[in-house]
Amino acid sequence: xxxxSQHPSRVICKSGTSVxxxxxxxxxxxxxxxxxxxxxxxSLMLMATSNEGSKATYEQGVEKDKFLINHASLTLSTxxxxxxxPEDSSxxxxxxxxxxxxxxxxxxxxxxxxxx
Amino acid sequence: xxxxTQIPAALSVPEGENLVLNCSFTDSAIYNLQWFRxxxxxxxxxxLLIQSSQREQTxxxxxxxxxxxxxxxxLYIAASQPGDSATYLCAVRVFGNEKLTFxxxxxxxxxx
Numbered sequence: 001x002x003x004x005s006q007h008p009s010r011v012i013c014k015s016g017t018s019v020x021x022x023x024x025x026x027x028x029x030x031x032x033x034x035x036x037x038x039x040x041x042x043s044l045m046l047m048a049t050s051n052e053g054s055k056a057t058y059e060q061g062v063e064k065d066k067f068l069i070n071h072a073s074l075t076l077s078t079x080x081x082x083x084x085x086p087e088d089s090s091x092x093x094x095x096x097x098x099x100x101x102x103x104x105x106x107x108x109x110x111x112x113x114x115x116x
Numbered sequence: 117x118x119x120x121t122q123i124p125a126a127l128s129v130p131e132g133e134n135l136v137l138n139c140s141f142t143d144s145a146i147y148n149l150q151w152f153r154x155x156x157x158x159x160x161x162x163x164l165l166i167q168s169s170q171r172e173q174t175x176x177x178x179x180x181x182x183x184x185x186x187x188x189x190x191l192y193i194a195a196s197q198p199g200d201s202a203t204y205l206c207a208v209r210v211f212g213n214e215k216l217t218f219x220x221x222x223x224x225x226x227x228x
Binding site: 046 | 150162165205207209214218219220
């Protein structure tokens with residue numbers, strides 16, 4: 001299957017600082033990537049759709065100024081959590097679909113964010 | 117609005133047994149359905165992808181079926197092993213939308 005790489009896998013930051021998470025499609029190009037958030041023992045909640053070369057589309061209830069998404073190339077999308085607070089602590093996962101595979105979705109390894 | 121449910125939420129079975137995980141969805145107009153595995157603290161690993169025109173897909177000891185009309189999919193795991201212990205998630209994609217709607221997941225424990 002295709003490979004999606006997410007970095008970092010774990011990050012601890014202080015309240016008020018910003019954290020950037022990278023999502024890369026290593027062996028294919030992705031015009032669209034997705035960012036999810038997962039709370040403990042819960043399923044994935046879609047936060048936003050990242051579109052290469054245009055603005056991201058955010059799901060209802062997700063603050064776009066809080067969670068900045070940049071999809072600058074066909075292989076890289078970034079999620080920046082701005083002015084992080086402890087309630088932003090969570091597991092963040094990205095995904096991308098490889099064309100020609102029937103739109104099978106491939107996921108990154110996830111990023112565990114802890115805000116202290 | 118598409119809703120996806122997985123029952124049971126948790127399942128424990130002895131090693132070697134065959135088992136079935138269930139996934140149901142409310143809107144039958146799906147493009148495809150995908151089964152994933154998630155280990156604790158890790159990302160998702162794609163197991164099987166079933167297109168809307170297909171009835172089942174097989175990979176090794178895994179077999180996934182799809183019944184669109186009834187809004188159901190099952191994941192059959194044969195001869196279970198302790199390494200199969202994980203959370204299993206199903207997700208559906210509808211036509212004209214690349215978004216995935218995830219089920220609530222089934223946490224599977226295989227007892228050695």
